[in-house]
Amino acid sequence: EPAEAQDRMTALQERVELSGGIFDLPSLKLQFAELDNRSQNPNLWDNRDEAGRILRERSTCETTIKGFEEIEHSIVDLGVYLEMASEGDADAQSEFEGGLESVEARVENLHVRRML
Secondary structure, three states: OHHHHHHHHHHHHHHHHHHHHHHOHHHHHHHHHHHHHHHOOOOHHHOHHHHHHHHHHHHHHHHHHHHHHHHHHHHHHHHHHHHHHHOOOHHHHHHHHHHHHHHHHHHHHHHHHHHO
16 A cells, blocks of 8 residues: 555656646746736726736636645645655554545646636
């Protein structure tokens, strides 16, 4: 089972690395910064439709960035649990298994949301 756990972890890491390309995180962060800057313009509400569009896009960017960063942090945590589990820590094994399923679901969710 430790080999299977490591294989799942490796597959998850690879999927997240590929996701970084799909989501183009650096460009997304630049887009967020631009939208954030535009949202602070005092004349923003002169055009309500445009203001709403900018704020929605800003929110979507922010949510995607935060979600991706949370996943990256969770993967680091999973690595620690996996290492502890490989040394025989049953609690760490349990945390790893539950955490892995959660992160896999969050990665899938991020992919689905990106396609919409």
